[in-house]
Amino acid sequence: MDLSSLDVFRAVAAAGSVTRAAAALDRAPSNVTTRIRSLEDDLGAALFLRDGKRMTLTAEGETFLGFALRLLALEAEARSAVRPGVPAGRLRLGAMESTAASRLPAPLARYHAAYPDVALELVTGTSRDLAARVREHDLDCALIAALPGEEGATGLDPALEAAPVFAEDLLLVAPPGHGAITGPDDVGPDTLAVLPAGCTYRALAEAWLQGGRAGRRPLRRMELASYDAMLACVAAGVAVAAVPASVLDLRPGLAGLVTAPIARLPTLLIRRKGYRSAAFEALKAMLAPSHQQA
Missing domain, CATH: 1.10.10.10 (Winged helix-like DNA-binding domain superfamily/Winged helix DNA-binding domain)
Structure with a gap:
């Protein structure tokens, strides 16, 4: 071997x-x-x-x-440890679908131009699955949303460490013509379009909606593979969905949808404790809030 x-x-x-x-x-x-x-x-x-x-x-x-x-x-x-300061080799990055679509295209283009010797591999998944893959060495780092109140200050497994890089406004999105939404009691459809289990945004939306369903039918879930499919169901009037505002910003043609804020929470760049590489540090610096504002 x-x-x-x-x-x-x-x-x-x-x-x-x-x-x-x-x-x-x-x-x-x-x-x-x-x-x-x-x-x-x-x-x-x-x-x-x-x-x-x-x-x-x-x-x-x-x-x-x-x-x-x-x-x-x-x-x-x-290899990275004996070549400090030289971003090179392979870097395996995981990201939520929403983050990959709305937040990463510009910084990853800059990263590739600045560090052509890094082979950056990007995969998408739910926050829970991505965290598990980082812990198991299947990924080097990932961008996830952690549920408030989970284990640790950032809601992470103790084997991981994190740095906040983006702030996301999570919105409940309802069909065109839906009345104003001031709380969960105002939501009409009983069906929530969701991504697979393990998605932090799904968990937050479920908890928010369950808080105002006394005396109503149980919340039904329509599990779909993408935000495009979820928003299509919302536009058709058959469901509501929880979607980051940054994802809606990419789809100006859906301006007629009714929205209400659910939560504002950070997107975390996570890695295993003790993991070090010049390629990762360069990515972390490029995703830092100060760099985004520059």
């Missing part, structure tokens, strides 16, 4: 194919196949199920993937 073999294993697991992994790694397919077979022989376990050219992880492969990702992440941290 060596780090090069672990990187080959990671690539095949991600691509699901030796051919695609070989292309991504700029290796010959025969070399990739040999590496995988050698790794399986060394471990004494089959890591992949082979169905023609398709490669899917076995149960043992799923288990080993977690360890492989941690070892590769530690290698990247070690």
Whole structure:
């Protein structure tokens, strides 16, 4: 077992194919196949199920993937530690969908121009899932919203640390023609369009609406995959939704929707305690509120 073999294993697991992994790694397919077979022989376990050219992880492969990702992440941290002040290598950033769409395009464009030697990988997800992936070394850092009152001062797992970078105004959005909303009792539709469980904005909206539903039908949830789908349901009059104001600002054609403030809360840039890299520090500086105002 060596780090090069672990990187080959990671690539095949991600691509699901030796051919695609070989292309991504700029290796010959025969070399990739040999590496995988050698790794399986060394471990004494089959890591992949082979169905023609398709490669899917076995149960043992799923288990080993977690360890492989941690070892590769530690290698990247070690390289960064001996080259302080030089942003380079890979940086794996997670972000909420709303943040990726409304807050990141401009700063990430500046980051790429300033630090071309950094391979920045961006994935989206819910706050809860992103925090778990950072804790498990699957991501280096992430932008999340933490529920007030959760564990710790920022609502985080003790293994993580955070810095606020954005302030978001979370709005309840109702269909056009809905009356003014001064509180949860004024909300007409009994259906809340939501993102998957683990979304902080969903949890805040559910708690806010539940506070004014005495004597009414239970709140129904319509789980959707994106804010575009949620807003389409609101515009059609079948649901309400909780949406950051920055997301609505990207869609001026939806100006007729009725809105009411739910909460103002920070977006946090999180990392594992002890994680250090020049690439991360450069990103943190670029996302800092003082830089945004410059």
